[in-house]
Amino acid sequence: MGPRGYRYKTSHSQPGPGDGGATGSWRVQRPVIDLARCTPAKRGKEACFACWLYCPDVVVSRTIPPQIDYEYCKGCGICAEECPTGAIEMVDESAAHEHED
Amino acid sequence: MHVIETGNTAAALAVKLAGAQVVAAYPITPQTPLTEKLSEYIEAGEMDARYVPVESEHSALGVCIAASSAGARAFTATSANGLLYMHEQVHWAAGARLPLVMCVANRAVGAPWNIWNDHQDSISQRDTGWIQMYCCDHQQIIDDTLKAFRVAEATSIPVMVCYDGYLLSHTYMPFAIPDEDQVAEFLPPFRPSYALDPGSPANLNTVTLPEVRLDVNGELAHGYMEIRYLLQEDLRNAVQVVEETDAAYQAIFGRGGAPLVEPYRCDDAEYVVVGMGSITYQLRDVIETLRAEGHRIGVLGVRLYRPFPDAAVAAAVRGARGVFVMEKALSYGYEGALCSDLKSALYDHLGELGTAPSVKGLVAGIGGREIRTADLADALRSGLAGSVPDPNWIGIQL
Amino acid sequence: MTTRTTILSLPVEEYVHPGNRACTGCGLGIAYRIGLKALGPDTIVIVPPSCLTVLQGLFPVATTKLPSLNTTFACTAAAATGVLEALKAQGKDHVNVVAWAGDGGTADIGIQSLSGASERGDDFLFMCYDNEGYMNTGVQRSGTTPQGAITSNTPFKGKLQQKKDVAAIMTAHGIDYVATASAAYPLDLHDKVKKAISLKGVKYIHIHTPCPPGWGFDARYTVRVGELAVKTGYWDLYEVEKGVFRLTGASAKTLKAGTRKPVEEYLKSQVRFRVMSPEQAADVQARVDAKWSTYSGGAG
Numbered sequence: 001m002g003p004r005g006y007r008y009k010t011s012h013s014q015p016g017p018g019d020g021g022a023t024g025s026w027r028v029q030r031p032v033i034d035l036a037r038c039t040p041a042k043r044g045k046e047a048c049f050a051c052w053l054y055c056p057d058v059v060v061s062r063t064i065p066p067q068i069d070y071e072y073c074k075g076c077g078i079c080a081e082e083c084p085t086g087a088i089e090m091v092d093e094s095a096a097h098e099h100e101d
Numbered sequence: 102m103h104v105i106e107t108g109n110t111a112a113a114l115a116v117k118l119a120g121a122q123v124v125a126a127y128p129i130t131p132q133t134p135l136t137e138k139l140s141e142y143i144e145a146g147e148m149d150a151r152y153v154p155v156e157s158e159h160s161a162l163g164v165c166i167a168a169s170s171a172g173a174r175a176f177t178a179t180s181a182n183g184l185l186y187m188h189e190q191v192h193w194a195a196g197a198r199l200p201l202v203m204c205v206a207n208r209a210v211g212a213p214w215n216i217w218n219d220h221q222d223s224i225s226q227r228d229t230g231w232i233q234m235y236c237c238d239h240q241q242i243i244d245d246t247l248k249a250f251r252v253a254e255a256t257s258i259p260v261m262v263c264y265d266g267y268l269l270s271h272t273y274m275p276f277a278i279p280d281e282d283q284v285a286e287f288l289p290p291f292r293p294s295y296a297l298d299p300g301s302p303a304n305l306n307t308v309t310l311p312e313v314r315l316d317v318n319g320e321l322a323h324g325y326m327e328i329r330y331l332l333q334e335d336l337r338n339a340v341q342v343v344e345e346t347d348a349a350y351q352a353i354f355g356r357g358g359a360p361l362v363e364p365y366r367c368d369d370a371e372y373v374v375v376g377m378g379s380i381t382y383q384l385r386d387v388i389e390t391l392r393a394e395g396h397r398i399g400v401l402g403v404r405l406y407r408p409f410p411d412a413a414v415a416a417a418v419r420g421a422r423g424v425f426v427m428e429k430a431l432s433y434g435y436e437g438a439l440c441s442d443l444k445s446a447l448y449d450h451l452g453e454l455g456t457a458p459s460v461k462g463l464v465a466g467i468g469g470r471e472i473r474t475a476d477l478a479d480a481l482r483s484g485l486a487g488s489v490p491d492p493n494w495i496g497i498q499l
Numbered sequence: 500m501t502t503r504t505t506i507l508s509l510p511v512e513e514y515v516h517p518g519n520r521a522c523t524g525c526g527l528g529i530a531y532r533i534g535l536k537a538l539g540p541d542t543i544v545i546v547p548p549s550c551l552t553v554l555q556g557l558f559p560v561a562t563t564k565l566p567s568l569n570t571t572f573a574c575t576a577a578a579a580t581g582v583l584e585a586l587k588a589q590g591k592d593h594v595n596v597v598a599w600a601g602d603g604g605t606a607d608i609g610i611q612s613l614s615g616a617s618e619r620g621d622d623f624l625f626m627c628y629d630n631e632g633y634m635n636t637g638v639q640r641s642g643t644t645p646q647g648a649i650t651s652n653t654p655f656k657g658k659l660q661q662k663k664d665v666a667a668i669m670t671a672h673g674i675d676y677v678a679t680a681s682a683a684y685p686l687d688l689h690d691k692v693k694k695a696i697s698l699k700g701v702k703y704i705h706i707h708t709p710c711p712p713g714w715g716f717d718a719r720y721t722v723r724v725g726e727l728a729v730k731t732g733y734w735d736l737y738e739v740e741k742g743v744f745r746l747t748g749a750s751a752k753t754l755k756a757g758t759r760k761p762v763e764e765y766l767k768s769q770v771r772f773r774v775m776s777p778e779q780a781a782d783v784q785a786r787v788d789a790k791w792s793t794y795s796g797g798a799g
């Protein structure tokens with residue numbers, strides 16, 4: 001279908017990630033999971049996943065251990081707030097970057 | 102088969118023949134009998150469609166827009182304030198490129214309330230991006246409504262079929278009903294360009310930016326302006342689609358031949374009266390009277406108003422010294438919209454015409470004011486003598 | 500609830516892509532994501548202009564992995580009807596049709612078409628996410644903004660009028676299923692959506708969705724604020740199935756255990772209530788108490 005085909009004559013959007021760009025850049029603080037305190041990580045089997053449940057941005061994986069997609073995580077801190085074991089710490093991005101460097 | 106029936110019934114028969122799958126409507130005079138008829142066909146099992154008795158015209162077109170987006174052939178009808186209440190949706194349907202058909206039984210708009218005929222309702226929708234056809238008699242109502250579905254689906258542009266409230270909607274006249282098998286040949290089942298489908302998800306008509314933007318495949322997609330430009334381009338090209346559709350219809354049913362403009366005794370005319378709808382047939386009698394008095398005058402019915410068939414209009418008045426535009430609506434604060442459109446067509450085609458005729462606007466039948474044939478003749482006589490009446494509203498009593 | 504979903508039994512499949520434009524910590528983000536999990540892949544979504552339009556993505560990128568139709572503001576329910584009727588006309592009867600509208604799009608400009616569709620008994624689910632204001636246009640008051648809340652057009656005194664009870668209006672239509680829910684209780688929401696789509700006619704779910712910038716709280720507290728609304732009895736989780744009212748989840752527990760917290764805790768959690776006088780707060784408490792006095796045991 002050329003650029004004059006039907007789809008191009010309408011506002012016809014196709015699903016894909018990152019409509020708002022790499023929304024990870026919005027973050028002021030990043031959630032960091034302490035695996036030593038994370039229940040599924042500790043037990044090595046499916047458990048808890050509260051961080052996955054409440055994340056509004058679909059960036060926590062339901063895996064052992066849970067992983068956060070920092071490309072898109074907006075750093076709201078809901079996961080940290082809801083983690084029953086206090087395993088997630090919100091770390092200043094500047095500090096996190098220093099760490100990476 | 103020939104019957105003697107109302108204009109509304111002619112429209113209903115066309116919608117039934119066209120196999121509309123979803124009909125949504127809200128009562129308003131003088132359209133009501135049309136959609137009542139459809140509910141009758143559907144309840145009686147004569148028509149296989151879903152009838153949605155919505156709670157407003159805004160929803161009537163809303164249902165049709167959504168139904169069409171989900172792959173159904175959809176129809177609605179309205180008049181006057183019902184059409185105005187839809188206005189947001191009228192624009193939406195065109196912008197979304199949905200092949201809807203809507204009949205408009207033309208009626209004056211409030212305030213004050215008035216249920217009788219003029220063209221203010223549909224004329225005020227002329228800038229929405231719909232194709233607009235104006236019918237002059239019952240045969241054209243049934244034929245045009247059928248053609249409208251094919252034109253809409255060929256262009257992905259909605260079509261408004263307009264006919265005069267009461268004068269056509271409620272009067273009984275003879276007309277031929279197209280044969281079902283032949284209709285099937287003329288109008289195959291609806292094949293939507295895209296229908297909402299969990300198998301191929303897409304998000305339709307969301308916020309679209311001023312600038313072009315990359316899509317998920319990394320290809321450049323249009324911005325709002327491109328999408329709107331393509332609507333305009335396709336609307337302009339729709340003139341040809343209307344002609345082709347009429348030719349196909351004529352080949353099967355033997356009727357048609359003048360889908361853009363319908364000239365009557367214009368060939369040798371020094372003066373041409375231009376109008377839309379049933380008044381143009383009434384004017385034929387007037388023209389005969391004036392011809393008997395020695396005036397070389399003809400009448401031109403504009404059948405397709407949007408897209409405006411400027412070339413056909415200009416060609417039809419070529420060689421004339423003067424044009425009178427007889428309208429049932431105004432762009433308030435200036436003049437009749439058709440008059441402005443015609444002047445602009447003449448200006449655009451001046452090269453081919455050599456010289457442009459004088460153009461005088463006349464207004465008649467506002468809010469159903471009786472249009473007496475004698476008054477039309479008098480107004481044109483004074484126009485032919487050099488000056489149209491002032492005010493130029495025929496039959497006004499101040 | 501007949502089936503109680505747990506975090507571990509919640510469907511893993513996601514229908515929302517990351518990287519959308521909703522604000523950080525958006526309660527709608529939670530509700531939408533969980534609601535779509537309950538609806539599953541055979542679903543068509545209808546969306547009027549709202550924050551969800553923004554979340555859904557700007558052309559040509561769609562955040563939702565399901566087909567979705569944007570409509571004009573007032574006709575969400577009519578659009579759902581149109582999609583539904585088109586599917587029926589084509590013999591497709593396995594697709595869930597769901598409308599997702601903001602509270603303004605539901606309670607104010609959209610109520611006429613919603614009422615019409617409910618009266619006709621059209622078979623779809625209507626989800627109202629209630630962020631208690633016109634957030635997309637910059638936090639103006641809506642019919643469902645609560646009394647006392649500061650908004651962009653109730654800037655000094657806060658909204659003077661009561662919040663419109665849309666779930667009660669919908670219940671008065673005599674439809675088979677009306678429920679309230681909260682973004683803070685995703686599993687309760689999930690199960691209500693599941694139940695709703697098993698029933699016929701218009702089903703209505705009204706979801707309280709805390710909004711950090713609109714209500715004035717830190718984005719990390721979205722779930723906390725939603726929970727406080729429920730635990731103080733300010734926002735109740737219930738369902739009305741074929742006319743039978745039942746508190747659910749945390750609200751049912753609160754009633755049973757008699758652990759309802761003072762409303763003040765909820766009001767204090769947000770900047771928008773900052774101008775409420777102690778008398779106004781006491782009045783809110785009195786109304787919550789009166790409402791709760793009508794709730795009786797039997798809840799499960």
Ligand SMILES: Cc1ncc(C[n+]2csc(CCOP(=O)(O)OP(=O)(O)O)c2C)c(N)n1
Nearest residue numbers: 548549550572601602603604632633634635
């Ligand atoms: C007919 C019409 N009027 C006004 C608007 C402007 N408008 C767009 S979104 C919106 C607010 C939506 O509020 P709500 O439904 O509560 O959803 P929210 O943005 O809060 O999520 C308004 C007023 C519009 N798009 N269409």
Ligand code: SF4
Nearest residue numbers: 038039048049051083
């Ligand atoms: S909420 Fe906390 S304990 Fe639970 S899975 Fe996530 S990080 Fe682990």
Ligand code: SF4
Nearest residue numbers: 055073075076077079
């Ligand atoms: S809850 Fe917020 S901070 Fe945590 S992972 Fe999701 S977006 Fe990031």
Ligand code: SF4
Nearest residue numbers: 521522525550634710
């Ligand atoms: S304004 Fe509120 S509801 Fe809207 S996207 Fe932001 S957080 Fe969500």
